[in-house]
Amino acid sequence: MRSAGFTLIEILVVMVILAILATVVVPRLMDAPDKARTTKAQQDISGIASALQLYRVDNGSYPSTEQNVEALIAKPGGEPAANNWKSGGYINKLPRDPWDRPYQYLSPGQHGDFDLYSLGADGKVGGDEMAKDVTNWE
Numbered sequence: 001m002r003s004a005g006f007t008l009i010e011i012l013v014v015m016v017i018l019a020i021l022a023t024v025v026v027p028r029l030m031d032a033p034d035k036a037r038t039t040k041a042q043q044d045i046s047g048i049a050s051a052l053q054l055y056r057v058d059n060g061s062y063p064s065t066e067q068n069v070e071a072l073i074a075k076p077g078g079e080p081a082a083n084n085w086k087s088g089g090y091i092n093k094l095p096r097d098p099w100d101r102p103y104q105y106l107s108p109g110q111h112g113d114f115d116l117y118s119l120g121a122d123g124k125v126g127g128d129e130m131a132k133d134v135t136n137w138e
Contacts, residue, residue: 034121034130037098041118041134044095048072048103049116049136051090058084062107062114069094069105069116097134099123111137 051072056062061080063071072090076082097103097118109115115137122131 037121038130038132038134040098041120044097045103045116045118045134045136048091048094049114052114052116054086054090055082056113058082058086060084063105065106069103109137111135 048069052062052069055072059080059082063069063076063082064078064080067076067078067082070076071082071085073092073094074089075085094102099118099121101119101123104117104119105114107114115135117133117135119125120127120131120133124131125133127133
């Protein structure tokens with residue numbers, strides 16, 4: 001007569017199946033927060049770029065590198081002059097990138113009228129995978 005319960009073979013088979021599932025599923029779950037940060041940075045850059053376009057329509061040029069994107073929330077001094085700066089600004093608040101650093105801005109840029117980017121997870125220019133920079137030109 002056979003007693004109730006699992007044999008050692010049955011337990012080992014279940015453990016192997018669980019290990020295989022963990023090997024496939026866990027890496028995908030671990031990448032999700034990094035992908036979400038990159039997506040957030042892309043959305044922030046798109047929003048700031050749209051505000052910069054409105055700034056240019058009103059003032060005839062983009063803010064200089066020295067004026068920076070702060071020109072979107074407060075009327076900048078210096079050149080080029082922002083003679084038609086919109087009262088209230090072009091954006092309510094400047095977001096920080098998902099790694100809690102300010103977005104980088106250059107005008108004129110090397111890739112267009114302006115370069116707007118985040119240095120990514122590593123905080124350094126360049127990088128691969130999740131350390132890759134998030135930019136307005138790619």
